Amino acid sequence: MTDTLSARPVEAASFTIPQERKVVTAIPGPRSVALHERRLAVVPTGVATTLPVYIEKANGAIVVDVDGNHFIDLGAGIGVTTIGHTNPAVVAAATEQLNKVTHTLFTVTPYEEYVRVAELLAAHTPGDFAKKTVLVNSGAEAVENAVKIARKYTRRVGVGVLDHGYHGRTNLTMAMNFKAAPYSTGFGPFAGDVYHAPNSNPYHDGLSGAEAAKKTIAWFEKTVGAYDLACIVAEPIQGEGGFIVPAEGYLQALQAWCTENGIVYISDEIQSGMARTGAYFASEHFGLVPDMVTSAKGIAGGLPLAGVTGRAEIMDSAFPGGLGGTFGGNPVAAAAAIAVFETIASDNLLAEATRIGQTLTAGLARLAAKYDIIGDIRGIGAMIAIEFVMPGTGATTKEPNAAAVNAITAYAAANGVLVLNAGTYGNVIRFLPSLVISDALLEDALGVFDAAMATL
Numbered sequence: 001m002t003d004t005l006s007a008r009p010v011e012a013a014s015f016t017i018p019q020e021r022k023v024v025t026a027i028p029g030p031r032s033v034a035l036h037e038r039r040l041a042v043v044p045t046g047v048a049t050t051l052p053v054y055i056e057k058a059n060g061a062i063v064v065d066v067d068g069n070h071f072i073d074l075g076a077g078i079g080v081t082t083i084g085h086t087n088p089a090v091v092a093a094a095t096e097q098l099n100k101v102t103h104t105l106f107t108v109t110p111y112e113e114y115v116r117v118a119e120l121l122a123a124h125t126p127g128d129f130a131k132k133t134v135l136v137n138s139g140a141e142a143v144e145n146a147v148k149i150a151r152k153y154t155r156r157v158g159v160g161v162l163d164h165g166y167h168g169r170t171n172l173t174m175a176m177n178f179k180a181a182p183y184s185t186g187f188g189p190f191a192g193d194v195y196h197a198p199n200s201n202p203y204h205d206g207l208s209g210a211e212a213a214k215k216t217i218a219w220f221e222k223t224v225g226a227y228d229l230a231c232i233v234a235e236p237i238q239g240e241g242g243f244i245v246p247a248e249g250y251l252q253a254l255q256a257w258c259t260e261n262g263i264v265y266i267s268d269e270i271q272s273g274m275a276r277t278g279a280y281f282a283s284e285h286f287g288l289v290p291d292m293v294t295s296a297k298g299i300a301g302g303l304p305l306a307g308v309t310g311r312a313e314i315m316d317s318a319f320p321g322g323l324g325g326t327f328g329g330n331p332v333a334a335a336a337a338i339a340v341f342e343t344i345a346s347d348n349l350l351a352e353a354t355r356i357g358q359t360l361t362a363g364l365a366r367l368a369a370k371y372d373i374i375g376d377i378r379g380i381g382a383m384i385a386i387e388f389v390m391p392g393t394g395a396t397t398k399e400p401n402a403a404a405v406n407a408i409t410a411y412a413a414a415n416g417v418l419v420l421n422a423g424t425y426g427n428v429i430r431f432l433p434s435l436v437i438s439d440a441l442l443e444d445a446l447g448v449f450d451a452a453m454a455t456l
């Protein structure tokens, strides 16, 4: 065992699948191809697939397809299996809960696991004040509920969002996304009273946080007026938008303006939260104490669960019965979430996220020195991205290079590395590995990226 591996909190021996890349067929292999044919007959084309490789099992940072190929998973199901695939603590907690009680509906007859998750979210989201949490099933549903509550609390209707943001696929959240295609094209009419303001995008706008905030605030003041805004919903690091990290001071200035004007500040931490960036919630890196935080994805280790956590007085503004849903805060998902919180603490996973960020950024910097199509490397902790530009445009127009991203991700997949793209122009590769991935696996994957870029 190498030093890197022995430094891992989860010993290699505790993985049930060897943490190694192994390609034994063409990608996709024959069994995946056969399954894909069946799928095309019965699953609509609107449910697209990045890579038609059908997965049979997974553990830690490795997923295994039906043809026996072992992939290094650098996407973790878009940042969901943050504490590793089939984490033993999650599997044990969910299995035990399945055998105790699978469902009652919390708003009919409640159970302790929901309450415990609410306590854990109150303890781990930023801010030292009384907080309450409503649990739901998906990120989009969390955003919808956050907006409902903010509107009820403020008795205002306007919803402010930022350019390059992403918030979901429901009717309201479609209207909140920056990108129309493919999320909302043809699906209207859309919810009204949603206002899209310029964001902070340091690599492209070159503005300081204060300058960018001035621009955003001026836009809201002219286009909506602070008085009509119930809330601003913003991701601390924009996920689908390409891991855009705002300039220093930007979000703080935006929140200060919200507070002065009675606007509820909502941090959408669905992609950036739950230990992903080396803090429980990324807002902490920016000195933000949001009025409300949405969480989902990594919260329950792969089971469907999401939440809205906020100041008690805001959360209590909805009338009794105003919030709920059949499956929200399901006992099995809630039990899994408790195990996730416990594992982050017991396995020191915040520090692991920081380690992963250091390894990735150093490795990617080596590649950037070799390949001028790498325009920017950014992100925090285990949420790192590279933006690709056309050759020779890095110092000038920074023209998006989606073709490079498509070629590199295809090469990586064919060589046993699963990685996701992102960005409004599809020219970003994002790394969202699980926090149990070793440096050795990361270096192996970086070698594949090097080889991929050498072919371009």
Ligand code: PLZ
Pocket: 078, 138, 139, 140, 141, 143, 166, 167, 168, 169, 235, 239, 240, 268, 269, 270, 271, 272, 296, 297
């Ligand atoms: N807010 C910040 O990242 C989900 C979308 C995957 P749901 N992002 C991945 C896809 O193509 O559907 C997301 C997010 C942020 C909200 C959401 C929505 O979360 O759980 O997908 O509804």
